[in-house]
Amino acid sequence: MSEENVEMLSVSVWRGDGEVGRYQDYEVPRQESQTVLDVVTYIQRHIDPNLSYRFACRVGVCGSCAMTVNGRPRWTCRTHVSKVVEDGKLTVAPLKNLEVIKDLSVDMTDFFDKWAKAEGSFKGDKTRHDDFAEISPTDRKRKAASAGIECIGCGVCYAACDLVAWNKDYLGPAALNRAWTLVNDVRDTNDKTRLKAVAGDAGCHACHSQQGCVESCVKHLSPTASIAGLKRATAWAALKGGLK
Amino acid sequence: MTPQTTPQMSPDDNLDIQSTHQSETILWLAQRISAMVLAVCILVHLGTIIYAVQGGLSAAEIIGRVGGSEAWLAFYVTFVLAITVHAPIGLRAILNEMTKLSRKRVDLLCFIGAVMLAYLGLKVAIRFYNLGVVS
Numbered sequence: 001m002s003e004e005n006v007e008m009l010s011v012s013v014w015r016g017d018g019e020v021g022r023y024q025d026y027e028v029p030r031q032e033s034q035t036v037l038d039v040v041t042y043i044q045r046h047i048d049p050n051l052s053y054r055f056a057c058r059v060g061v062c063g064s065c066a067m068t069v070n071g072r073p074r075w076t077c078r079t080h081v082s083k084v085v086e087d088g089k090l091t092v093a094p095l096k097n098l099e100v101i102k103d104l105s106v107d108m109t110d111f112f113d114k115w116a117k118a119e120g121s122f123k124g125d126k127t128r129h130d131d132f133a134e135i136s137p138t139d140r141k142r143k144a145a146s147a148g149i150e151c152i153g154c155g156v157c158y159a160a161c162d163l164v165a166w167n168k169d170y171l172g173p174a175a176l177n178r179a180w181t182l183v184n185d186v187r188d189t190n191d192k193t194r195l196k197a198v199a200g201d202a203g204c205h206a207c208h209s210q211q212g213c214v215e216s217c218v219k220h221l222s223p224t225a226s227i228a229g230l231k232r233a234t235a236w237a238a239l240k241g242g243l244k
Numbered sequence: 245m246t247p248q249t250t251p252q253m254s255p256d257d258n259l260d261i262q263s264t265h266q267s268e269t270i271l272w273l274a275q276r277i278s279a280m281v282l283a284v285c286i287l288v289h290l291g292t293i294i295y296a297v298q299g300g301l302s303a304a305e306i307i308g309r310v311g312g313s314e315a316w317l318a319f320y321v322t323f324v325l326a327i328t329v330h331a332p333i334g335l336r337a338i339l340n341e342m343t344k345l346s347r348k349r350v351d352l353l354c355f356i357g358a359v360m361l362a363y364l365g366l367k368v369a370i371r372f373y374n375l376g377v378v379s
Contacts, residue, residue, distance in 0.1 A: 166341055166342075167341065196265050199265040199266075199268060199269045200264050200265045200268040200269070201264075201268055201337070201340065203265075205268055205269065205272045206341075231272065234265075234269045235269060235272065235273045235276075237269070238265075238266055238269035238270050238273065239273070241266070243265045243266040243269055244266045
C-alpha cells in the first residue's frame with residue numbers, strides 16, 4: 001500500500017496537567033491488530049516526543065498503561081483500536097479520579113495508599129522453619145480468595161467508580177478486593193485490624209453495588225462481590241463487638 | 245519525588261474512627277434487617293390494599309378490618325418501626341454523600357425524621373386500633 005493510501009486514524013489526546021490542558025488532535029496510520037497503546041506510542045515516537053504516558057510490559061501483566069479511551073477506562077495495551085474506535089476517531093485521556101501529572105500520566109499515590117489503609121498486606125505468624133500451610137483447592141475460603149487474587153492494580157476500577165469521585169476517602173474497589181482476598185487467606189493473622197479498616201462509610205459500606213468496577217475490570221474480577229463479602233464479614237464482626 | 249507523609253492522628257481521632265467503624269456497620273446491618281422486614285410488610289400491605297379496594301374503600305371498612313385487632317396492630321407497629329429504622333439510615337447516607345452538611349447535622353436531621361416517622365406512624369396504628377375497640 002502506498003503512503004497516500006494508508007488509512008488514518010483521528011486521535012484526540014489530552015495534553016496538560018489536571019488543572020490546565022486541552023485535547024490535541026493527531027493523525028495516526030492504522031495498522032493491523034493495532035492497540036491503543038501502539039497509537040499513543042506512535043504519537044510520541046513519530047509526532048510529538050513531549051507526550052507523557054506510562055507503560056511497562058505491553059502484554060497485560062503490569063497494569064501500568066490504563067487510560068480513558070473514548071470515555072471509558074481501559075488497559076490500552078490489550079485494547080484493540082478496532083474494538084473501540086468510533087467513526088474513525090479515538091479520544092485518549094488520563095484515568096479519572098486520580099491527579100494528572102502530565103498528559104496521560106496520573107499520580108497513583110492515592111490509589112496505592114488506600115491499599116495500605118485497607119490493610120492490604122499479608123501478615124502471617126509462621127517462619128521459614130514451619131511447614132507449608134495445607135489448603136485444599138476446594139476450600140470455600142480458598143475459592144473466595146482465588147476469585148479476586150488476579151488483580152493487577154491497574155486502577156481501571158478506581159477510575160470507573162462513582163463513589164471514588166464523590167467521596168475522596170472511599171478506599172475503592174481494588175483495595176477492598178485485596179482486603180477480601182486476605183480475609184479469606186487462612187494463613188493471615190491480621191483480620192481484626194483489617195475488618196476495622198474496611199468497615200464504615202469510607203470502606204465497604206459506602207459501596208452502592210453499581211458494579212462499574214465489575215464492568216470495567218480488565219481481569220474480569222468482581223470487586224462488588226468481594227465488597228459484599230466484606231459487608232457480611234464486618235457485620236458478623238460488629239455483632240461480636242470486634243470493630244470497637 | 246516528594247517524600248510521602250502519613251497524616252498524624254491524635255489518640256482521640258483514633259477512638260472516633262474505631263467507634264465509627266462499629267456504629268456504621270451496626271447501622272448498615274440494621275438497615276438490611278429492617279429491609280427484610282419491610283419486604284414482607286409491604287407485600288402484606290399491598291396484598292391487603294388490592295383485596296380491600298375490590299368493593300370500594302371507606303374509613304368504616306378499614307376500621308372494621310383492622311380496628312380492635314391485636315394482630316393488625318402488631319403488624320402495623322412492626323411496619324412503622326421497620327420504616328423508622330430503615331428510612332432515616334438511607335436518607336443519612338444520601339445526605340452525607342450528596343450534600344455538604346456536617347455529619348453531626350445530618351445525624352440530627354435523620355434522628356428528628358426517625359422520631360417523627362415513629363410518632364406519626366404509631367399514632368395512626370394505635371388510633372385505628374382504638375376506633376375498632378370503641379365501635
